[in-house]
Amino acid sequence: MDTRSRHLLLELHGCDPKLLDDEQALGNAMREAAAAANVNVLHEVFHRYAPQGVTGLLVISESHFSIHTWPEAGYAAVDFYTCGQGAPERALEVVKRRLAPSRWESMTVGRGLSADRSMRVTHRQPCDVPDCSDPSCAMMRADV
Protein backbone atom coordinates (compact mmCIF):
# COMPACT_ATOMS: atom_id res chain seq x y z
CA MET A 1 0.00 0.00 0.00
CA ASP A 2 1.18 3.48 -0.86
CA THR A 3 2.71 5.20 2.17
CA ARG A 4 2.22 8.74 0.84
CA SER A 5 -0.11 10.65 3.13
CA ARG A 6 -1.41 14.13 3.71
CA HIS A 7 -1.60 15.32 7.29
CA LEU A 8 -3.68 18.47 7.72
CA LEU A 9 -3.23 20.34 11.03
CA LEU A 10 -6.04 22.77 11.79
CA GLU A 11 -6.26 25.46 14.48
CA LEU A 12 -9.63 27.01 15.33
CA HIS A 13 -9.94 30.09 17.54
CA GLY A 14 -13.00 31.99 18.76
CA CYS A 15 -15.40 29.02 18.80
CA ASP A 16 -18.48 28.80 21.01
CA PRO A 17 -17.29 27.37 24.38
CA LYS A 18 -20.52 25.40 24.86
CA LEU A 19 -20.08 23.67 21.53
CA LEU A 20 -16.47 22.79 22.34
CA ASP A 21 -17.64 21.01 25.47
CA ASP A 22 -20.40 19.06 23.72
CA GLU A 23 -19.01 15.59 23.09
CA GLN A 24 -21.98 14.53 20.99
CA ALA A 25 -21.91 17.58 18.72
CA LEU A 26 -18.15 17.20 18.23
CA GLY A 27 -18.60 13.51 17.41
CA ASN A 28 -21.22 14.37 14.83
CA ALA A 29 -18.95 16.99 13.29
CA MET A 30 -16.01 14.60 13.05
CA ARG A 31 -18.11 11.80 11.56
CA GLU A 32 -19.58 14.23 9.03
CA ALA A 33 -16.04 15.39 8.24
CA ALA A 34 -14.98 11.78 7.69
CA ALA A 35 -17.86 11.20 5.30
CA ALA A 36 -17.01 14.38 3.38
CA ALA A 37 -13.37 13.34 3.16
CA ASN A 38 -14.41 9.96 1.79
CA VAL A 39 -12.68 7.99 4.53
CA ASN A 40 -13.90 4.93 6.38
CA VAL A 41 -14.28 5.12 10.20
CA LEU A 42 -13.26 1.87 11.93
CA HIS A 43 -13.20 2.88 15.61
CA GLU A 44 -13.68 6.01 17.63
CA VAL A 45 -12.96 7.07 21.18
CA PHE A 46 -14.14 10.28 22.83
CA HIS A 47 -13.10 11.45 26.26
CA ARG A 48 -14.45 14.39 28.22
CA TYR A 49 -12.06 15.98 30.69
CA ALA A 50 -13.02 17.46 34.06
CA PRO A 51 -13.98 20.23 34.42
CA GLN A 52 -14.17 20.74 30.64
CA GLY A 53 -12.68 19.91 27.25
CA VAL A 54 -12.98 16.94 24.91
CA THR A 55 -10.59 14.69 23.01
CA GLY A 56 -11.89 12.61 20.11
CA LEU A 57 -9.85 10.13 18.08
CA LEU A 58 -11.11 8.26 15.02
CA VAL A 59 -9.23 5.30 13.56
CA ILE A 60 -9.95 5.32 9.84
CA SER A 61 -8.90 2.90 7.12
CA GLU A 62 -6.71 5.74 5.83
CA SER A 63 -4.99 6.63 9.22
CA HIS A 64 -6.70 8.94 11.76
CA PHE A 65 -8.69 12.06 12.60
CA SER A 66 -8.37 13.81 15.97
CA ILE A 67 -9.88 16.74 17.84
CA HIS A 68 -8.87 18.40 21.12
CA THR A 69 -10.88 21.26 22.60
CA TRP A 70 -10.26 23.91 25.24
CA PRO A 71 -13.75 25.43 25.77
CA GLU A 72 -12.48 28.02 28.25
CA ALA A 73 -10.25 29.45 25.50
CA GLY A 74 -12.67 28.94 22.58
CA TYR A 75 -9.89 26.92 20.96
CA ALA A 76 -9.81 23.56 19.16
CA ALA A 77 -6.96 21.67 17.48
CA VAL A 78 -7.95 19.22 14.76
CA ASP A 79 -5.92 16.78 12.65
CA PHE A 80 -6.92 14.98 9.47
CA TYR A 81 -4.29 12.39 8.55
CA THR A 82 -5.12 10.50 5.37
CA CYS A 83 -3.26 8.17 3.07
CA GLY A 84 -4.80 6.97 -0.19
CA GLN A 85 -7.64 8.87 -1.79
CA GLY A 86 -8.93 10.65 1.33
CA ALA A 87 -9.61 14.39 0.92
CA PRO A 88 -8.70 16.18 4.18
CA GLU A 89 -9.57 19.57 2.64
CA ARG A 90 -13.22 18.55 2.54
CA ALA A 91 -13.08 17.51 6.18
CA LEU A 92 -11.67 20.95 6.98
CA GLU A 93 -14.65 22.66 5.33
CA VAL A 94 -17.11 20.62 7.39
CA VAL A 95 -15.39 21.31 10.69
CA LYS A 96 -15.03 25.02 9.91
CA ARG A 97 -18.75 25.21 9.15
CA ARG A 98 -19.73 23.25 12.26
CA LEU A 99 -17.42 24.96 14.76
CA ALA A 100 -17.66 28.47 13.20
CA PRO A 101 -14.30 29.86 14.40
CA SER A 102 -13.63 33.61 14.20
CA ARG A 103 -10.07 32.78 13.13
CA TRP A 104 -8.56 29.59 11.75
CA GLU A 105 -5.43 28.36 10.03
CA SER A 106 -4.19 25.10 8.62
CA MET A 107 -0.95 23.50 7.54
CA THR A 108 -0.68 20.37 5.43
CA VAL A 109 2.36 18.12 5.80
CA GLY A 110 3.28 15.53 3.19
CA ARG A 111 4.39 12.34 4.96
CA GLY A 112 5.57 8.87 3.95
CA LEU A 113 6.99 10.32 0.75
CA SER A 114 9.87 7.83 0.40
CA ALA A 115 12.98 6.82 2.33
CA ASP A 116 15.10 9.54 0.65
CA ARG A 117 12.62 12.42 0.88
CA SER A 118 11.70 14.52 3.87
CA MET A 119 8.40 15.58 5.35
CA ARG A 120 7.13 18.55 3.47
CA VAL A 121 4.90 21.45 4.43
CA THR A 122 2.87 21.56 1.25
CA HIS A 123 0.19 24.10 1.98
CA ARG A 124 -0.73 26.75 4.49
CA GLN A 125 -4.10 28.43 4.74
CA PRO A 126 -5.79 30.90 4.79
CA CYS A 127 -2.95 32.44 2.77
CA ASP A 128 -0.53 30.55 0.58
CA VAL A 129 0.42 33.26 -1.91
CA PRO A 130 4.24 33.68 -2.22
CA ASP A 131 4.23 37.51 -2.36
CA CYS A 132 1.17 38.19 -0.26
CA SER A 133 1.49 41.40 1.74
CA ASP A 134 -1.02 40.51 4.43
CA PRO A 135 0.81 40.93 7.81
CA SER A 136 -0.62 37.79 9.39
CA CYS A 137 0.43 35.81 6.34
CA ALA A 138 3.97 37.16 6.52
CA MET A 139 4.10 36.19 10.17
CA MET A 140 2.92 32.72 9.29
CA ARG A 141 5.62 32.21 6.65
CA ALA A 142 8.31 33.64 8.92
CA ASP A 143 7.56 30.88 11.36
CA VAL A 144 8.49 27.95 9.11
Add this chain to the structure above:
Amino acid sequence: MDTRSRHLLLELHGCDPKLLDDEQALGNAMREAAAAANVNVLHEVFHRYAPQGVTGLLVISESHFSIHTWPEAGYAAVDFYTCGQGAPERALEVVKRRLAPSRWESMTVGRGLSADRSMRVTHRQPCDVPDCSDPSCAMMRADV
Protein backbone atom coordinates in the same frame (compact mmCIF):
# COMPACT_ATOMS: atom_id res chain seq x y z
CA MET B 1 -5.87 25.12 31.11
CA ASP B 2 -3.01 26.32 28.96
CA THR B 3 -3.66 25.60 25.28
CA ARG B 4 0.02 25.72 24.28
CA SER B 5 1.08 22.34 22.94
CA ARG B 6 3.96 20.68 21.19
CA HIS B 7 3.12 18.31 18.36
CA LEU B 8 6.06 16.15 17.30
CA LEU B 9 5.72 14.40 13.92
CA LEU B 10 8.12 11.50 13.45
CA GLU B 11 8.96 9.52 10.30
CA LEU B 12 10.78 6.20 10.60
CA HIS B 13 12.21 4.39 7.57
CA GLY B 14 14.03 1.08 7.26
CA CYS B 15 12.36 -0.64 10.22
CA ASP B 16 11.95 -4.40 10.57
CA PRO B 17 8.71 -5.33 8.72
CA LYS B 18 7.86 -8.05 11.25
CA LEU B 19 8.08 -5.61 14.11
CA LEU B 20 5.86 -3.11 12.27
CA ASP B 21 3.16 -5.77 11.98
CA ASP B 22 3.34 -6.80 15.64
CA GLU B 23 0.46 -5.03 17.37
CA GLN B 24 1.59 -6.10 20.83
CA ALA B 25 5.19 -4.93 20.39
CA LEU B 26 3.99 -1.59 19.00
CA GLY B 27 1.58 -1.18 21.91
CA ASN B 28 4.40 -1.83 24.36
CA ALA B 29 6.62 0.70 22.59
CA MET B 30 3.93 3.39 22.64
CA ARG B 31 3.09 2.80 26.31
CA GLU B 32 6.78 2.93 27.19
CA ALA B 33 7.05 6.16 25.16
CA ALA B 34 4.12 7.61 27.10
CA ALA B 35 5.76 6.76 30.41
CA ALA B 36 9.04 8.32 29.29
CA ALA B 37 7.21 11.47 28.15
CA ASN B 38 5.53 11.70 31.55
CA VAL B 39 2.01 11.63 30.12
CA ASN B 40 -1.03 9.79 31.42
CA VAL B 41 -2.72 7.21 29.13
CA LEU B 42 -6.54 7.26 29.45
CA HIS B 43 -7.64 5.05 26.53
CA GLU B 44 -6.01 3.22 23.66
CA VAL B 45 -7.23 1.61 20.49
CA PHE B 46 -5.14 -0.55 18.18
CA HIS B 47 -6.28 -1.84 14.81
CA ARG B 48 -4.52 -4.33 12.55
CA TYR B 49 -5.23 -3.99 8.85
CA ALA B 50 -5.47 -6.87 6.39
CA PRO B 51 -3.16 -8.07 5.01
CA GLN B 52 -0.75 -6.02 7.15
CA GLY B 53 -0.13 -2.75 8.98
CA VAL B 54 -1.21 -1.38 12.35
CA THR B 55 -2.76 1.84 13.62
CA GLY B 56 -2.53 2.68 17.31
CA LEU B 57 -4.10 5.71 19.00
CA LEU B 58 -3.65 6.67 22.64
CA VAL B 59 -5.84 9.26 24.34
CA ILE B 60 -3.70 10.89 27.00
CA SER B 61 -4.54 13.53 29.59
CA GLU B 62 -2.26 15.82 27.57
CA SER B 63 -3.82 15.13 24.07
CA HIS B 64 -2.75 12.07 21.99
CA PHE B 65 -0.09 9.73 20.66
CA SER B 66 -0.51 7.85 17.37
CA ILE B 67 1.33 5.31 15.25
CA HIS B 68 0.67 4.05 11.72
CA THR B 69 2.81 1.33 10.14
CA TRP B 70 3.40 0.08 6.61
CA PRO B 71 5.39 -3.15 7.19
CA GLU B 72 5.82 -3.81 3.46
CA ALA B 73 7.69 -0.50 3.16
CA GLY B 74 9.53 -0.67 6.51
CA TYR B 75 7.90 2.67 7.30
CA ALA B 76 6.11 4.05 10.36
CA ALA B 77 4.59 7.48 11.05
CA VAL B 78 4.33 8.49 14.70
CA ASP B 79 2.85 11.56 16.40
CA PHE B 80 3.33 12.78 19.95
CA TYR B 81 0.94 15.63 20.70
CA THR B 82 1.31 17.01 24.21
CA CYS B 83 0.08 20.03 26.07
CA GLY B 84 1.25 20.84 29.58
CA GLN B 85 4.46 19.34 30.92
CA GLY B 86 4.67 16.33 28.60
CA ALA B 87 8.09 15.73 26.99
CA PRO B 88 7.56 14.39 23.45
CA GLU B 89 11.34 14.34 22.83
CA ARG B 90 11.67 11.54 25.39
CA ALA B 91 8.92 9.58 23.66
CA LEU B 92 10.85 9.98 20.41
CA GLU B 93 13.96 8.43 21.96
CA VAL B 94 12.00 5.39 23.16
CA VAL B 95 10.34 4.75 19.81
CA LYS B 96 13.63 5.21 17.92
CA ARG B 97 15.29 2.67 20.19
CA ARG B 98 12.39 0.20 19.94
CA LEU B 99 11.80 0.44 16.18
CA ALA B 100 15.48 0.89 15.19
CA PRO B 101 14.97 2.77 11.91
CA SER B 102 17.86 3.13 9.45
CA ARG B 103 16.68 6.69 8.78
CA TRP B 104 14.38 8.98 10.75
CA GLU B 105 13.34 12.58 10.92
CA SER B 106 11.07 14.68 13.08
CA MET B 107 9.36 18.03 13.02
CA THR B 108 7.85 19.76 16.04
CA VAL B 109 4.94 22.15 15.58
CA GLY B 110 3.93 24.64 18.26
CA ARG B 111 0.13 24.73 18.48
CA GLY B 112 -2.49 26.55 20.54
CA LEU B 113 -0.10 29.48 20.93
CA SER B 114 -2.78 32.20 21.12
CA ALA B 115 -5.53 33.61 18.92
CA ASP B 116 -3.14 36.07 17.24
CA ARG B 117 -0.19 33.74 16.69
CA SER B 118 0.24 31.06 14.06
CA MET B 119 1.32 27.46 14.24
CA ARG B 120 5.05 27.33 14.29
CA VAL B 121 7.55 24.73 13.13
CA THR B 122 9.90 25.01 16.07
CA HIS B 123 12.36 22.22 15.51
CA ARG B 124 13.47 19.75 12.88
CA GLN B 125 15.71 16.79 13.46
CA PRO B 126 18.15 15.18 12.83
CA CYS B 127 19.60 18.49 11.67
CA ASP B 128 18.50 21.91 12.83
CA VAL B 129 21.69 23.90 12.22
CA PRO B 130 21.05 27.05 10.11
CA ASP B 131 24.19 26.76 7.94
CA CYS B 132 24.54 23.01 7.88
CA SER B 133 25.99 21.75 4.60
CA ASP B 134 24.61 18.22 4.81
CA PRO B 135 22.68 17.64 1.54
CA SER B 136 19.74 15.86 3.18
CA CYS B 137 19.45 18.68 5.67
CA ALA B 138 19.42 21.29 2.90
CA MET B 139 16.71 19.31 1.17
CA MET B 140 14.74 19.25 4.37
CA ARG B 141 14.91 23.01 4.83
CA ALA B 142 14.07 23.66 1.17
CA ASP B 143 10.80 21.87 1.73
CA VAL B 144 9.38 24.18 4.37
